[in-house]
Amino acid sequence: MGAFIEIREVAKHFHARAERRQALRATSLDVAEGEFVSIVGPSGCGKTTLMKIVAGLLPPSAGEVRLDGVPVHLPPDGVGIVFQSPTLLKWRTVLDNVLVPAEAAGRSRRQYEPIARDLIRLVGLEGFAGHYPRELSGGMQQRVAISRALLLEPRLLLMDEPFGALDAMTREEMNLELQRIWEQQRKTVLFITHSIDEAVFLSDRVVVMTLRPGGVREILDIQLPRPRGLHVREHPRFVEYVGRIRDLIFTKS
Amino acid sequence: MERLARAWPPVLSFAVVLLVWQGAVWIFRPAPFLLPGLDRVGQRLVEFGPNWPKHVLATVESILLGFLIAVVFGVAGAVAIVYSETLRRAITPLLVTLQIVPKIAFAPLVLVWFGIGLASKVTIAFLIAFFPVLINTAVGLVQVEPDLLDLARSIKASPTWVFFKIRFPNSLPYFFAGLRVASTLAVIGAVIGEFVGSDVGLGYLIVIANNQLDTPLGIASIFLVSVIGLVLYGVILAVERLCTPWVSAEGGLQALI
Numbered sequence: 443m444g445a446f447i448e449i450r451e452v453a454k455h456f457h458a459r460a461e462r463r464q465a466l467r468a469t470s471l472d473v474a475e476g477e478f479v480s481i482v483g484p485s486g487c488g489k490t491t492l493m494k495i496v497a498g499l500l501p502p503s504a505g506e507v508r509l510d511g512v513p514v515h516l517p518p519d520g521v522g523i524v525f526q527s528p529t530l531l532k533w534r535t536v537l538d539n540v541l542v543p544a545e546a547a548g549r550s551r552r553q554y555e556p557i558a559r560d561l562i563r564l565v566g567l568e569g570f571a572g573h574y575p576r577e578l579s580g581g582m583q584q585r586v587a588i589s590r591a592l593l594l595e596p597r598l599l600l601m602d603e604p605f606g607a608l609d610a611m612t613r614e615e616m617n618l619e620l621q622r623i624w625e626q627q628r629k630t631v632l633f634i635t636h637s638i639d640e641a642v643f644l645s646d647r648v649v650v651m652t653l654r655p656g657g658v659r660e661i662l663d664i665q666l667p668r669p670r671g672l673h674v675r676e677h678p679r680f681v682e683y684v685g686r687i688r689d690l691i692f693t694k695s
Numbered sequence: 696m697e698r699l700a701r702a703w704p705p706v707l708s709f710a711v712v713l714l715v716w717q718g719a720v721w722i723f724r725p726a727p728f729l730l731p732g733l734d735r736v737g738q739r740l741v742e743f744g745p746n747w748p749k750h751v752l753a754t755v756e757s758i759l760l761g762f763l764i765a766v767v768f769g770v771a772g773a774v775a776i777v778y779s780e781t782l783r784r785a786i787t788p789l790l791v792t793l794q795i796v797p798k799i800a801f802a803p804l805v806l807v808w809f810g811i812g813l814a815s816k817v818t819i820a821f822l823i824a825f826f827p828v829l830i831n832t833a834v835g836l837v838q839v840e841p842d843l844l845d846l847a848r849s850i851k852a853s854p855t856w857v858f859f860k861i862r863f864p865n866s867l868p869y870f871f872a873g874l875r876v877a878s879t880l881a882v883i884g885a886v887i888g889e890f891v892g893s894d895v896g897l898g899y900l901i902v903i904a905n906n907q908l909d910t911p912l913g914i915a916s917i918f919l920v921s922v923i924g925l926v927l928y929g930v931i932l933a934v935e936r937l938c939t940p941w942v943s944a945e946g947g948l949q950a951l952i
Contacts, residue, residue, distance in 0.1 A: 517849045525842040533941040546852035
């Protein structure tokens, strides 16, 4: 019996003008159900490529991803995605945006509307169901995207630098919020980020990817008590983890 | 109060233009066929009274028909080139070439083909107004955030759903921007059509007035053409606001006007 997500020797290269460009070196990783795993690394290390392969949005050039034992070829059921930009439909209210996955899947609005309203409350947007995206701040729009990703009760939540476009303070606030949501829902989360601090704060494990050599450099277990508050960042072990990851990224092996 | 505060600058700019015009007439006293005063133009406008409707309606008819045909073909063409790679490669270079050719140059030829009358005028209005509708709509259909399309794939949305729920609404602000440009171009096209191939309409009147050195009548006709163009533009703007309420009045494309 394998892990919930099994990433086996997955690699990806693109062809650009008769040149083969390696986007992701052969990478292997196991994630257990209910685990919060972050992938941290510099731009171009292939972390977004890896996420797209797990999401079934991009076929790997080599290797295989299994989700709950089933090989991923097309986007599988039970996966919610949050992108760096909120990707909301500007012409729809918050509620109608959250309902998008149910609508596209042809499911009944009546059944999902109460769920959507609960999720809007869960992400702290009570009272905003009837608002349009342009009336919301960047952080609030990303909260809408999170509730949309949770609508069909996915077992896996993929998040691709979801807070990368937010200012530092909103970002810390969103980290706390995401931790709270995760504590309540206990989804498996694969979280892509280039913020070391954010990765350590949120995760059970942090996967460090580097450019040269490309691929996974090391995987760290983050042993800090949960729930983690704002001041966990001053914890000596937190500081130690961040330092260790920074060394891994900025020094060559 | 706020509306009033926003309204005065344009009112003032119009007033200044009219004042400079009338001032020039008072000071330099040019012959009326060179530059008539506002009073003479107004007088001619009233005098010509019962003759206006025939000409105004003819021009409105050419503008609307040319404009509507341009919209139908523009939208159909946009959907075709967005959804068919082959069509895109076949049609796009042709369209771009046609766009570079000054279509007004076709006017005499169109007259040869369709003769004096409505068909020529509508064809010229259509030819000039068509391109911005096509290009704007195509851009609006294509310019969808790539992540949004990834999201659609991840939730297994059907191509029909993606078209009607993502691409179509996404294209609306672009489409309306195209319509606004096309509406002014259709007016130009119809008037040119009436210059070269008509025995009725405001464009025809402008030529006749010029030949008879009846400049007040010419200017009165130009004034009415402008009013028609403004009304059409206003109607489009109103429909646009109704159809795209999510585009903020302050920050959107509409704010440019």
